[in-house]
Amino acid sequence: MRYIQIEPAGKLQGVIQVPGSKNSSLALLAASCLADDIVTLEGVPYNEDVRVIKQIGKEIGLKLTRHGDGRIELDPRYIHSAVIDPGRASSYRASYYFAGALLAKFGQVTIGYPGGDNFGSRPIDQHIKVFQAMGAKVVFQEEGYRVEAAELHGADIYFDTITCGATINAMLAAVRAKGRTHLYHAAVDPEVVDTAAFLSQLGAKIVGAGTGRIRIDGVPYLNGGYHTVIPDRLIAGTFLMSAGITGGQVTVDQVIPEHLGSCIAKLKEIGLTIETTDSRITAYGADTIKPARIRASMYPGFATDLQQPMTALLVMAKGKSVVTESVFPDRFNHIPQLRRMGADIELRKETATIRGGRPLQGNWVHATDVRAGACLLLAGLAAEGTTRITGVEHLERGYADVIGSFRSLGAQLSFMEQAAEAGFDSHIG
Ligand SMILES: CC(=O)N[C@H]1[C@@H](OP(=O)(O)OP(=O)(O)OC[C@H]2O[C@@H](n3ccc(=O)[nH]c3=O)[C@H](O)[C@@H]2O)O[C@H](CO)[C@@H](O)[C@@H]1O
Numbered sequence: 001m002r003y004i005q006i007e008p009a010g011k012l013q014g015v016i017q018v019p020g021s022k023n024s025s026l027a028l029l030a031a032s033c034l035a036d037d038i039v040t041l042e043g044v045p046y047n048e049d050v051r052v053i054k055q056i057g058k059e060i061g062l063k064l065t066r067h068g069d070g071r072i073e074l075d076p077r078y079i080h081s082a083v084i085d086p087g088r089a090s091s092y093r094a095s096y097y098f099a100g101a102l103l104a105k106f107g108q109v110t111i112g113y114p115g116g117d118n119f120g121s122r123p124i125d126q127h128i129k130v131f132q133a134m135g136a137k138v139v140f141q142e143e144g145y146r147v148e149a150a151e152l153h154g155a156d157i158y159f160d161t162i163t164c165g166a167t168i169n170a171m172l173a174a175v176r177a178k179g180r181t182h183l184y185h186a187a188v189d190p191e192v193v194d195t196a197a198f199l200s201q202l203g204a205k206i207v208g209a210g211t212g213r214i215r216i217d218g219v220p221y222l223n224g225g226y227h228t229v230i231p232d233r234l235i236a237g238t239f240l241m242s243a244g245i246t247g248g249q250v251t252v253d254q255v256i257p258e259h260l261g262s263c264i265a266k267l268k269e270i271g272l273t274i275e276t277t278d279s280r281i282t283a284y285g286a287d288t289i290k291p292a293r294i295r296a297s298m299y300p301g302f303a304t305d306l307q308q309p310m311t312a313l314l315v316m317a318k319g320k321s322v323v324t325e326s327v328f329p330d331r332f333n334h335i336p337q338l339r340r341m342g343a344d345i346e347l348r349k350e351t352a353t354i355r356g357g358r359p360l361q362g363n364w365v366h367a368t369d370v371r372a373g374a375c376l377l378l379a380g381l382a383a384e385g386t387t388r389i390t391g392v393e394h395l396e397r398g399y400a401d402v403i404g405s406f407r408s409l410g411a412q413l414s415f416m417e418q419a420a421e422a423g424f425d426s427h428i429g
């Protein structure tokens with residue numbers, strides 16, 4: 001069993017080049033199926049989800065080539081199947097984007113239910129509602145669902161809740177549909193805007209992405225094109241927090257600071273000093289971290305994906321902090337693990353109350369999902385003694401080269417392999 005071992009190393013210091021956004025990349029890779037010519041994406045991180053997409057591509061005829069400089073070239077001209085292996089679809093969350101894209105291109109798709117991080121209910125009813133509103137028939141099977149439409153037509157869609165995934169999927173389904181689609185109560189996340197920018201570059205007609213009302217006029221054909229993925233605001237936010245939790249100084253480079261507005265505001269509120277330029281943010285740790293109230297909500301609110309790492313930081317704050325989840329009310333699997341490190345946190349429904357200021361102690365802890373892993377990693381950087389984190393594969397979904405990047409800031413951490421029999425564990429990276 002692999003785990004990450006973290007030793008105390010004091011203040012982190014340095015600069016991190018932020019890679020392209022995982023969540024945006026997952027949408028753009030599937031969206032590439034909609035094109036009628038070759039598409040090149042720059043900045044796609046190479047993580048397990050992308051490896052699964054490469055496999056899916058191989059099986060359906062979407063040729064995906066990664067160049068030495070990191071660019072990914074996708075050739076959708078020879079896609080011969082709209083059937084996605086259910087196991088692959090269920091091995092990550094954003095496989096649902098293949099449903100929208102292949103339905104729009106081929107009028108049918110058979111696909112497994114989405115997987116991804118397991119932190120309670122993650123329905124796809126809004127995605128289904130979109131497909132049905134546009135004239136598709138959806139059949140639910142044991143391992144997945146089949147969607148088909150003789151012809152997809154534009155529709156007026158009012159989302160029942162703000163959802164980034166279903167807003168993007170609706171755009172994918174609508175760009176080649178017949179007629180006009182309006183999306184109301186749409187998500188305004190940077191990933192929605194990035195997907196719209198990409199599709200527009202291919203010739204799609206989309207107006208209003210980034211507002212609550214998006215208008216899409218279907219086109220019969222989409223060109224190839226080139227697009228650079230937006231920087232990963234969640235990785236950037238995690239590194240800024242690492243300055244706070246160790247009292248160090250960390251700069252995240254190649255970011256879009258506006259995407260981190262609510263995060264920056266909260267970090268300032270708890271006492272960090274933040275300096276921002278066009279594409280860089282520097283966080284300076286504070287002698288005293290102040291407690292705060294966080295309410296994780298949809299963009300531009302405080303990101304649910306940063307709620308978990310932020311909780312680790314608030315454990316350092318002397319006094320009472322309150323963290324409420326309004327997006328995924330059960331996204332608290334990190335709390336019992338933080339308690340194992342000595343944190344005093346009470347959990348009631350979707351609210352965690354933290355009584356902070358006590359030093360954390362290293363321990364064995366388990367990362368149940370990607371951001372729980374980030375939270376425990378930050379906690380480990382601040383803890384007294386050795387912290388060992390299992391469930392590393394979750395963390396790796398969102399943070400490529402997690403060891404290298406934190407080491408470059410002065411952290412002491414390694415991948416370890418636990419011996420099957422009693423004996424010595426060994427360093428593996
Ligand atoms: C791969 C990816 O991009 N994942 C992100 C995406 O997940 P995901 O696409 O799952 O999240 P959504 O934005 O769709 O979810 C937002 C809210 O809408 C609800 N909902 C969603 C769809 C639906 O059909 N019905 C419904 O009720 C969800 O339960 C949640 O309460 O956005 C989340 C919210 O920012 C992030 O935490 C995830 O990192």
Ligand SMILES: C=C(OP(=O)(O)O)C(=O)O
Nearest residue numbers: 093094116117305370371
């Ligand atoms: C929840 C996340 O990912 P996914 O939606 O892919 O499970 C995340 O990136 O924090």
